[in-house]
Amino acid sequence: MxxxxxxxxxxxxxxxxxxxxxxxxxxxxxxxxxxxxxxxxxxxxxxxxxxxxxxxxxxxxxxxxxxxxxxxxxxxxxxxxxxxxxxxxxxxxxxxxxxxxxxxxxxxxxxxxxxxxxxxxxxMRRFDPGYQALKQSISTGELGDIMLIHCAHRNPSVPESYTLEMAINDSATHEIDIIRYLLNENITSVRVDKPRKKTSRALPHLQDPLIVIFETESGVRIDDELFVNCHYGYDIRCEVIGENAIAALTEQQLISTRSFNGNAQHIAQSCMERFAxxxxxxxxxxxxxxxxxxxxxxxSSWDGYVVALVCDAGLASLKDGEKHEVVIPEQPALYR
The missing domain is CATH 3.40.50.720 (NAD(P)-binding Rossmann-like Domain)
Incomplete structure (x- = not known):
């Protein structure tokens, strides 16, 4: 067929x-x-x-x-x-x-x-070899009890149509889902911090970068750097801090070069390239x-719904800078 x-x-x-x-x-x-x-x-x-x-x-x-x-x-x-x-x-x-x-x-x-x-x-990040390897490291217990996760979501630039709210609803959504995938637990609170400094490349209506702080059911604390005008490339990072060991995504570059100018590695310029x-x-x-x-x-649709609940809390925090709780209803049997 x-x-x-x-x-x-x-x-x-x-x-x-x-x-x-x-x-x-x-x-x-x-x-x-x-x-x-x-x-x-x-x-x-x-x-x-x-x-x-x-x-x-x-x-x-x-x-x-x-x-x-x-x-x-x-x-x-x-x-x-x-x-x-x-x-x-x-x-x-x-x-x-x-x-x-x-x-x-x-x-x-x-x-x-x-x-x-x-x-x-x-x-799509759930299908990425790097994130799958991170999940395996967590699942086997080799990292020990997970305490912290550091994430970064960097774009070379965004168009004028990109709004401040899209930093949460469009960019951070991937980290929100991958946190749930890696840890097999839900996010319970969100706080969005606005650093006093912002990049000169950001359009006037944007605060860039932002830092989003998540906490999960078991108490894992995650910081997510959203820097959508970083200029140099599309750079996605994730470092999982366990009690016994640390695991992180590699650069996953296609090639590296050595010359008179030193060592160089290619940096992806878009999500389509990085996550092909x-x-x-x-x-x-x-x-x-x-x-x-x-x-x-x-x-699933349930995963999308839960991410939307977290995003709603994130948007509320974007307005007032306070920590907002995420209340997730009972999961229907269809999605268990």
Whole structure:
């Protein structure tokens, strides 16, 4: 069986996934593409031998589509996901699940009512070899009791459309999810600190960098540096401090060079470059689940909902600088 994919949203990440389906992924083909920009949809459809749609729900219900791949902007995710659920079609959705926890809860309710998982969420770091190795180090107990985690999320730059709230809702979401993945426990509180100094490269409406402090159920304390105009590259860091040992992500560079100027290592310039392997793995995982009629696995709607709850607390702290508790309802049996 070849899974027929309908892909919504033809921006940067959507087009990156289109290349992935064409060049890397087995068992699936993109048969339909959808974007509100008609000329973009037409051009991409012609390039990839797909059918162009301008209305997402029309594409979702088309017989050309077995599974829906959502790469549109966050505010339209809920409507598109619920339409796919109603059509009985499995969904891959890029993060965030929705911009707010209230919207995410509607998706949880619809999926629970359906009686089975229908969605895999695009938290690709769970498929990254480095993070998987970190999780293994924690799980084996070789690090001892985990006390601290230091994270950094650095982008070379962000566009003018990037808002201060996006530092939480767009950038920190990956750290929020990966903390839960690594430790297998929830975050219970969030505080956002604004350093007095900010980079001269930040636009006037941004405070950059920010420091976010998380605490988990067992008392692990995590600091997350969000520096989205660091200039030099896309640099993701994670160091886990255990009582017996410390484990950290490596640079994961493709090559290193030695010359008269000294040692040099390549630094990724985008998430698509740094996490190319993780993106490949998560998409193949989704396709395999659909093709082989396996229960949907990987990051779930519940994971997206919990991250949204943490983000809501983070946004509150962004306003007042105080620590905010995260209250997480009982997890439905569907996601256990």
């Amino acid at each position: 070849t899974v027929k994919i309908g892909l919504i949203g033809l921006g940067m990440i959507g087009q990156d996934h289109l290349k992935r389906f064409r060049d890397v992924i087995s068992g699936a083909e993109v048969t339909a593409v959808c974007d509100i920009n008609h000329s973009t949809a037409d051009a991409v459809a012609s390039e990839y031998n797909a059918v162009a749609f301008y209305d997402a729900e029309e594409m979702i219900h088309s017989e050309l589509v077995d599974a829906v791949f959502i790469c549109s902007i966050g505010p339209v995710h809920k409507t598109q996901i619920l339409a796919a659920f109603k059509a009985g079609k499995p969904v891959f959705c890029e993060k965030p699940l929705t911009p707010t926890a209230g919207e995410s809860k509607e998706i949880i309710d619809a999926e629970v009512e359906a009686g089975k998982r229908l969605l895999q969420l695009g938290f 392997t993780a993106y490949d793995r998560e998409v193949q995982h989704f396709v395999n689940s659909v093709r082989d009629d396996l229960p949907m696995a990987g990051p």
